[in-house]
Amino acid sequence: MAKKVSINDLAMAAGVSKTLVSMVLNGKARENGISPDTEARVIEIAKKLNYQPNSFARGLRLGKSNTIGLILPDISNTFYAILARSVEDIARKNNYSVIMSSSDESQESEANLLRLMLDKQADGIILASTLNNDKAIRDILPEKYPLILVDREWKDTSFPVVKVDNFNATKQATEYLISKGHTRISIMTIGPSHLSTQTDRIDGYKAGLEAHKIPVSHNLIVEIPHNDVERCICTSVFTWRSTNTMPTAIIAANNFIAKGCLNCIINNKLNIPEEVSLISFDDIELFHFSNPSVTAISQPVKEIGEKAFEELLARLKDSDYKMKNQVLPTDFIIRNSVSNIKK
């Protein structure tokens, strides 16, 4: 195949003007009263010459790219990989492309990525942010630029967000543990600690305890830095044991922590569920196969991506549309990592 067929080449080949060609190709033959013959001929020739519109020229002219940006902490993490896939699928169905990137939990690279997406003329952005305030984002974005948050947000954000009901899901998990006789329940969250997913889960956990008049104990709420998960879990366990304050159950506030706990088993540092029960917030395939299999709160990952795109799309089609917040329900999958210690 030869290179670069332009609208001009088509016009020459068809013996018409490029205006006409452009109209035909954009399905505006009808409304401009172009004769069906001419229309058919142009389409025919375009097909034969394997014409591909130059999206740069088009984008430059139209001021839109039919591309959206997707910024995630890390696409190689299963949760985000599935999210990315669902956005990709629904975007393609709607004739949008996606350009995605990983921020690696770095606020600085998130800012750079935002600029990059703008530079690439993304029409809108879906963002799982590691930031914690609107200003940092507003400073980068043009006014009224369409952006929607997924998964994570922060207090009083003015951006729309699609997320899961972190508070109630954790509250229910906590109450489930209580119903199995647990009262010394720990929650392990992942740092950085400002992430709304984590704080909301802590709040839900506290609410669960309070509903059953169980006092909240602050040395049962532990924050694990995201770059040293396993060692810190072991350290906590060690401290609890040596001070005789071991909880009977742990709620892992994300899948990394739950995996860290499983690794402690493998290294013979912890017994689940005999010594301590475990519930993971966020379910991944691994928890179905692990030993023990892990009771988990499952998020509708695919729906999160789809809803976010749908909101964004509505806004893209109508600049007056106000994107709505969406809070999606979770599932609770009971497996074998929680023991019943009711007397």
Added chain:
Amino acid sequence: MAKKVSINDLAMAAGVSKTLVSMVLNGKARENGISPDTEARVIEIAKKLNYQPNSFARGLRLGKSNTIGLILPDISNTFYAILARSVEDIARKNNYSVIMSSSDESQESEANLLRLMLDKQADGIILASTLNNDKAIRDILPEKYPLILVDREWKDTSFPVVKVDNFNATKQATEYLISKGHTRISIMTIGPSHLSTQTDRIDGYKAGLEAHKIPVSHNLIVEIPHNDVERCICTSVFTWRSTNTMPTAIIAANNFIAKGCLNCIINNKLNIPEEVSLISFDDIELFHFSNPSVTAISQPVKEIGEKAFEELLARLKDSDYKMKNQVLPTDFIIRNSVSNIKK
């Protein structure tokens, strides 16, 4: 922040021509003998006005986008998610963006994606193809368009490819089983069967058997359709058992099949490694946590992505550069899914 600052705005603000602004912004002040004062002033103003070049205009003018396309069967599959991440990282380091998409093992959507990437003016493409011949691709691509295959290829392809030594890795795994006393060894591959990753692995398996004078038995080579993995594995096991031809070991030619085997355990349809030993081609995190943990051939996924990008980049920088094939070595990770049945 306001919208759209163009090079013209900068020129006005600085009281110079846009030619000059463009030169300064592209670091060509020196070579065009622009006075340092002027240069500094322009840069200053660009910064103050938060200037972002319009990449469409730039791309249109320059005929290049600094974007590469990445087409994978499925980014939500761990193997490809990690590959995608590694390409993304190295691309960004080199000032390229990546636009990626999943083909879902469909030849038709792969073709569409190829066209899409061209349409988006990708400067080059990295492709894990589900196709099986050059022509289908050549028909879409402009002549001499830079494309490099990863993971999969086919006989006599003229495209460069970065992959793993499928043949020898499987041969070694087979010989490892033999060294543990296994002689009835099955290999389960995933359909569609033309994929080079699968055929090369079968060849390696045969070579391993032949090296030890073990005859190849065709009902031990089974192809599992990719959309019905678990049921077909169970069916095979059932057939083997009822005809008293059960193998003592299975080589799963990819991680889906190995997971399918693990699921058979969970559903009480198979005992590993007591009844049958298991080795997986392709190692995923899950195999470390599963019960039993799975002995696996581990691929240098990150390196595959990096090498592919490096080759592509070399070609992008020098259109005379001939991209080279790369065959990367694998690791063999011994875990607990293989029993020793030597008498």
Added chain:
DNA sequence: CTGAAAGCGCTTACAG
């Protein structure tokens, strides 16, 4: 040391 002009490929008023 600096600027006017052309052109990348497209779409869209505008005119006939």
Added chain:
DNA sequence: CTGAAAGCGCTTACAG
């Protein structure tokens, strides 16, 4: 029913 012209924002000969 169809075409000539302008312009999106940029870069690069070319001229001075």
